[in-house]
Amino acid sequence: MPTTTHPTHCTLCEAHCGILVTVDGERQVTRIAGDPDDVLSRGYICPKATAMGGLHHDPDRLRTPVRRTADGFEPVGWDEALDEVGARLRAVRKEHGFRALAMYLGNPAAHSVGVANGLLLRIAMLTPNFFSASSIDQYPHEFTAWRTLGSNTLVPVVDIDRTRRLVIVGANPAVSNGSVSTMPGAKKRIRAVRERGGTVVVIDPRRTETARIADQHVAVAPGGDVYLLLGVLHVLLAEGLCDLGAVRRIADGVDELRALVAGATPEAMAPLAGVDAGTITALAREHAAAESAAMYCRIGICQQETGTLVTWLITAINTVTGNLDRPGGMMFTTPPIDAPALAKFLPVGYRKWTDRSGRYPSFRGELPVAALADEVTTPGPGRIRAMVTFAGNPVSSIPHRGELDEGLAGLDLLVSVDIYVTETTRHADFILPPLSHLERGGFNFLFPVFSVRNNARYSHPVLDPPTGGLDDWQILNRLILEVLPVPARRLLGRPLRRLSDAFTPDRMAALPLALGPYGVLRRGRRGLTVRRMRETAGGVDLGPLRPRLRKVIATRDRRVRLAPESFVAEARSTLAAALAGRGPSTPEDDGYDLKLIGRRQLKSNNSWLHNLPTMVSGSNRCSVLMHPADAERCGVTGAETVAVSSRTGTIEVALEVSDEMRPGTVAVPHGWGHSGTGWRVADGLPGQNVNTLHDPARVDRLSGNAAVNSTWVRVTTA
Ligand SMILES: Nc1nc2c(c(=O)[nH]1)N[C@H]1C(S)=C(S)[C@@H](COP(=O)(O)OP(=O)(O)OC[C@H]3O[C@@H](n4cnc5c(=O)[nH]c(N)nc54)[C@H](O)[C@@H]3O)O[C@H]1N2
Ligand SMILES: Nc1nc2c(c(=O)[nH]1)N[C@H]1C(S)=C(S)[C@@H](COP(=O)(O)OP(=O)(O)OC[C@H]3O[C@@H](n4cnc5c(=O)[nH]c(N)nc54)[C@H](O)[C@@H]3O)O[C@H]1N2
Numbered sequence: 001m002p003t004t005t006h007p008t009h010c011t012l013c014e015a016h017c018g019i020l021v022t023v024d025g026e027r028q029v030t031r032i033a034g035d036p037d038d039v040l041s042r043g044y045i046c047p048k049a050t051a052m053g054g055l056h057h058d059p060d061r062l063r064t065p066v067r068r069t070a071d072g073f074e075p076v077g078w079d080e081a082l083d084e085v086g087a088r089l090r091a092v093r094k095e096h097g098f099r100a101l102a103m104y105l106g107n108p109a110a111h112s113v114g115v116a117n118g119l120l121l122r123i124a125m126l127t128p129n130f131f132s133a134s135s136i137d138q139y140p141h142e143f144t145a146w147r148t149l150g151s152n153t154l155v156p157v158v159d160i161d162r163t164r165r166l167v168i169v170g171a172n173p174a175v176s177n178g179s180v181s182t183m184p185g186a187k188k189r190i191r192a193v194r195e196r197g198g199t200v201v202v203i204d205p206r207r208t209e210t211a212r213i214a215d216q217h218v219a220v221a222p223g224g225d226v227y228l229l230l231g232v233l234h235v236l237l238a239e240g241l242c243d244l245g246a247v248r249r250i251a252d253g254v255d256e257l258r259a260l261v262a263g264a265t266p267e268a269m270a271p272l273a274g275v276d277a278g279t280i281t282a283l284a285r286e287h288a289a290a291e292s293a294a295m296y297c298r299i300g301i302c303q304q305e306t307g308t309l310v311t312w313l314i315t316a317i318n319t320v321t322g323n324l325d326r327p328g329g330m331m332f333t334t335p336p337i338d339a340p341a342l343a344k345f346l347p348v349g350y351r352k353w354t355d356r357s358g359r360y361p362s363f364r365g366e367l368p369v370a371a372l373a374d375e376v377t378t379p380g381p382g383r384i385r386a387m388v389t390f391a392g393n394p395v396s397s398i399p400h401r402g403e404l405d406e407g408l409a410g411l412d413l414l415v416s417v418d419i420y421v422t423e424t425t426r427h428a429d430f431i432l433p434p435l436s437h438l439e440r441g442g443f444n445f446l447f448p449v450f451s452v453r454n455n456a457r458y459s460h461p462v463l464d465p466p467t468g469g470l471d472d473w474q475i476l477n478r479l480i481l482e483v484l485p486v487p488a489r490r491l492l493g494r495p496l497r498r499l500s501d502a503f504t505p506d507r508m509a510a511l512p513l514a515l516g517p518y519g520v521l522r523r524g525r526r527g528l529t530v531r532r533m534r535e536t537a538g539g540v541d542l543g544p545l546r547p548r549l550r551k552v553i554a555t556r557d558r559r560v561r562l563a564p565e566s567f568v569a570e571a572r573s574t575l576a577a578a579l580a581g582r583g584p585s586t587p588e589d590d591g592y593d594l595k596l597i598g599r600r601q602l603k604s605n606n607s608w609l610h611n612l613p614t615m616v617s618g619s620n621r622c623s624v625l626m627h628p629a630d631a632e633r634c635g636v637t638g639a640e641t642v643a644v645s646s647r648t649g650t651i652e653v654a655l656e657v658s659d660e661m662r663p664g665t666v667a668v669p670h671g672w673g674h675s676g677t678g679w680r681v682a683d684g685l686p687g688q689n690v691n692t693l694h695d696p697a698r699v700d701r702l703s704g705n706a707a708v709n710s711t712w713v714r715v716t717t718a
């Protein structure tokens, strides 16, 4: 066979960069380059793109279902595996009820066209025990959107390509390429803001890769953002820098906000934020004065105990300065499957049920991951006994005091839809692997909802799938059939299976696309169809973001709620506690004197790329970053490996000393520590799981999102 080159997308992260994959005569991937035709990424790729080839060829990637035996995993046929999984799931449900079943949906699920099928499986399981990576990720964005705009789907996106002032709080898009504001080639977009005369500010305890290309870096204290932003809002309202008449036309709550921040002067907030008063004042004045301005936050904020408060204050600042829903500000997308327009019809649901302890309320149909370990391990009625994981690695990715590992091993049944034996799936009774990323394609309807430019892109499979291989959506459809309470399962099995195979992602997308803003019902023959997407090289560009808040807002009176009561109350008590000396930078007197934050690495992607030699070469390793003064004070200067301890555990990691850290703050990446997985490369690497150090009981007080930021630690010689 000749060497050929195929366009598709890198589906490792949200950016979904267009790539050109070259395959030689032996079906080996020999090159991966950026696709200049792609309407969103325009040729950009990061160093992880080549992992798409590495993953495909990785000998450790599972190609067939496996079953756990006393001597390890053995291959098993699809039908046999699915029959047994179904019978055992139904048996657990029959004996212990619906609550005994659980599902965990991980991050790559969102990158798979099978995500909708995963959500359908969740519904078919009819269990309150549904968990996902969302509650250690973007819950605060969704919670804020729900309380202020009436729906969790109305999370605004940064209009980076037009803004004159970009303020990035707790995000590092130069490495992450943007999240819940999907922006492949983020560095270029950031530089472009400056090239057109705009300003870029980064608020982050670390002088990050993004901070290095910005005009200004504000090294806030970890967890200090809430005070910094209360101070900014104080200046905006006290100095009369906003057109409040215009704000009142669309929003309620200006007076409550004004009352809340009346005492939050920059001088009072400065010591709590760890930022001087002059900087806070200038941040406010410049945001108000800019022709357009967008303040955008992400993981560094979401993973705080004040995650929702900060996300809300940012929405408030963007709104009072007139930057919500205006070009160059924070805007709403108009995606081909129009989730924002559907917002007012989709129920959100809060506190519909709780975990068994009653501490964690459900939010939009799921419980926070903070509750997962207890729901698996605490004995009693309703304990989780059978679980399905879909593209997730909770043992690595969430804090659980080491309990989840043992808890999963003790389940009656664990089924993992995954491509690897990981920290989590090694406990599975069955692992059901989908096709490789290069053997599948489809239309990802989710990320256009969060992209910085409206677009519709379709990925093509590059390589033929192996005979009998199943993709995520097919595996999930089969699992749905297994959990449906169909009495005549034997009789109906075959026709049902045929029916479920007919429910391809393309067919499932057809109707919502047709009904959407570019669909055939509105645009007639020129309308957007799956076929047109599939046949248009580089995808279809649907233009810049357009103002549409009035149309999509989901509050009953269609007004923005700037001051939700529970938020104001929480802000007041947070502020009072801090002013009484219980602020974020006051160490409790027990020897833990450094604040631990997270850090993402260009060649890592959460927990699962470390088995590829090209991804773990050079500087990509698990290390603690520490300021030289802290290293000296802790007596570790010159050490290669150090111990980082918190109240919940200790890890040993390499030491890297750098003045890019704010003194008093250390950073360790997550997703490392793979010993015992059997991975050829990853298993032998140094590094440990940073979530050992985080306490699952620390959550964002409003949304329940895991707060794996700002944990008190100490660093000693290993
Ligand atoms: N301390 C700390 N913890 C964190 C974070 C942090 O910043 N700090 N970040 C959090 C965030 S934002 C996230 S999103 C989570 C991620 O948490 P998770 O989603 O739980 O974990 P991942 O590491 O993404 O693991 C994904 C799994 O999916 C499998 N997989 C990959 N591709 C596919 C596919 O196409 N189909 C299927 N079926 N499986 C696939 C991989 O083999 C891997 O086992 O981690 C969170 N944990
Ligand atoms: N290369 C790479 N890209 C990724 C991923 C990856 O693992 N690797 N993961 C993907 C996923 S799942 C997600 S959710 C996104 C996340 O996307 P981002 O949020 O852009 O990613 P992070 O690099 O975690 O950025 C968080 C920043 O918050 C800062 N921070 C920590 N604590 C605080 C604080 O208290 N206040 C402030 N102001 N800042 C703080 C950290 O120093 C860090 O720079 O990235 C995605 N893209």
Ligand code: SF4
Pocket (backbone or CB within 6 Å): 010, 011, 012, 013, 014, 015, 016, 017, 044, 045, 046, 047, 048, 049, 176, 177, 184
């Ligand atoms: S930024 Fe990198 S990992 Fe993410 S989609 Fe683009 S090439 Fe892939």
Ligand SMILES: [Mo]
Pocket (backbone or CB within 6 Å): 107, 133, 137
């Ligand atoms: Mo994430």
